[in-house]
Amino acid sequence: MIRRRGMSWSVVVAAPRPPAGDQWGDTVFARDLVAALDRAGQRAKVVYRPGAESEGREQDDVVVVLRGLRRVVPRRGRATWLLWVISHPELVEEGEPAEYDAVFAASAHWSRAAELGVPVTPLLQATAAERFRPDAAQPGSGAPVLFVGSTRGEYRPVVRACVEAGVDVRIHGVGWQEFLAPELIASDFVDPADLPAAYAGAGIVLNDHWADMAREGFLSNRLFDATATGTRVLSDPAAGLAEVFGDVVRTASSPEEIVGILRGDPEAEFADRARRLDLAERIRREHSFDARAAVLIDRAQALR
Secondary structure (H helix, E strand, O other): OOOOOOOEEEEEOOOOOOOHHHHOHHHHHHHHHHHHHHHOOOEEEEEOHHHOOOHHHHHOOEEEEEEOOOOOOOOOOOOEEEEEEOOOHHHOOOOOHHHOOEEEEOOOOOOOHHHOOOOEEEOOOOEOOOOOOHHHOOOOOOOOEEEEOOOOOOOOHHHHHHHHHOOOOEEEOOOHHHOOOHHHEEEOOOOOOOHHHHHHHOOEEEEOOOHHHHHHOOOOHHHHHHHHOOOEEEEOOOOOHHHHHOOOOEEOOOHHHHHHHHHOOHHHHOOOHHHHHHHHHHHHHHOEHHHHHHHHHHHHHHHO
């Protein structure tokens, strides 16, 4: 495929500037996308909430808005504006997608997509394949059961189920002091550089979704990262999950089912190592940020 001269890109996130924005998942996602765009010969940077609608956006060639918690109104200059809805699809407002030159959604099952008045291209979340690898750590060298994520303002059911049943789970994330005793919290934050080893070394990685994101098929970024390391993953069900991960990612619909799986024999409850490694290879090949960047570049070039 022939590439034209690299374009200048801004990847816009709803997060505040660092240091506060460093702990936002959207920021990590944006940095990985920027790195992939740079590897593809583009010139890309992350733009935080204060700069989302500034005059500087009029000078970009392409602006990718990672739509999460906040709406961004495009500033029309020379830029091509791409909207990528990666989370909280219920917050997308009527008429918002029509302001963009192209719209992507991290779901193939978004029920509102056909009602938005513009074409919506499925573009799922992704993993940084150069970091999330099966050799990031020795299997079994880390936590027996691992959960990495903030409280999101609630006692997340997957964590509650483990704690109330006495499952030995290592919990990392902000806000857990509201719900858990200090000795149950491993840390407030896992540096993104350390996350591949944490996943690869874990016995089982826990995953969950906001209810609306599970229903609408917005598959968690954690699923892509964790499976790329070949680890065992236990998740709540979500629309389209089996289409991407088959039955290698184990799902549970109730606290009792979660605990039953975690107390069972992992060798019997989960796919074997060979199948997990096969999935890891496919996820790293088909669902990398490099693969996503290629789609965005091709669309931007076509529009321009």
